[in-house]
Amino acid sequence: MRALKLNVRTGDTVIVISGKDEGKRGKILKAFPAEGKVLVEGINLVTKHSRPTRKVPQGGINKQEAPLPACKVMLICPRCHRPTRVGYAILEGGPKARVCKHCGETADK
């Protein structure tokens, strides 16, 4: 399967644009290009019930992030702090760099 092109990467700050966490911001903990999904800190929390173990005898309910489709998040520009669509610029002799459509700031160094 061909990996999907993600506009966001691990470490990016993004804003959720649809779903129950709409309007929330978080940092991308992990990107899954093959599935087109991202794991965002504090977003799309699901409740996991765990069985009692020797370490945690009472068992427990844990909140944990679940990956959400990357199309539901937008990159927040590190310079102008606005949610932005991502453009691409070809650096001289280098790889493609992501560029903010608002301020023209390159998101990748």
Ligand SMILES: [Zn+2]
């Ligand atoms: Zn910007």
